[in-house]
Amino acid sequence: QKEVEQNSGPLSVPEGAIASLNCTYSDRGSQSFFWYRQYSGKSPELIMSIYSNGDKEDGRFTAQLNKASQYVSLLIRDSQPSDSATYLCAVEGNNRLAFGKGNQVVVIP
Amino acid sequence: ETGVTQTPRHLVMGMTNKKSLKCEQHLGHNAMYWYKQSAKKPLELMFVYSLEERVENNSVPSRFSPECPNSSHLFLHLHTLQPEDSALYLCASSQSDRRTDTQYFGPGTRLTVL
Secondary structure (H helix, E strand, O other): OOOEEEOOOOEEEEOOOOEEEEEEEOOOOOOEEEEEEEOOOOOOEEEEEEOOOEEEEEOOEEEEEEOOOOEEEEEEOOOOHHHOEEEEEEEEEOOEEEEOOOEEEEEEO | OOOEEEEOOEEEEOOOOEEEEEEEEOOOOOEEEEEEEOOOOOOEEEEEEEOOEEEEEOOOOOOEEEEEEEOOEEEEEEEOOOHHHOEEEEEEEEOOOOOOOOOEEOOOEEEEEO
8 A cells, every 4th residue: 555645637627626635544544734836856854744634725725634534634715826836745654754656736727 | 835845746766766845944944854645544653853952753664764964954875675565655844843833834745666
């Protein structure tokens, strides 16, 4: 079983719509969860971190964590063309940080 | 600008060459990391240094040799690489080597092995 799984395939959303990204993880003892954004040809940059069950909002981004179901999601409201990027989910457990393969988001003007 | 710089940004080398990748962080952090990013694969952690000491080596082939002369600089020495080693090599730093600390990535070195 893969440690961190993200949906395959690019996600195309029209400008102004909500983009929803999901990530599941296998280590039930994981404590910290991160979303990184990576533009094509650039390095990953942290956009959200979440540690407790529930929602965490930061501007147009909302991270949702459900430890019982072992998933963490990222919502991007009012999607803009500048949100077009690959989003990496990262999960920390036992002082190890595991990354997913990433989800490509394409916002269509 | 992330405060983590890497050189060179692009590198093409033959299998018999020896080259080095350089990383420098200007953030005052104590931990530095080398990652490998291949297409369609998750980021793979290669090495972790904390206060210039190697604290993690994730079964990386010996043709990759890291060096951390001080807490601001990290090198990855390459020799007799294979074509499958072609990838984006990312350096990162964080305040400590606790994985809960935010990691800041450099722009990466795109390596092509012929």
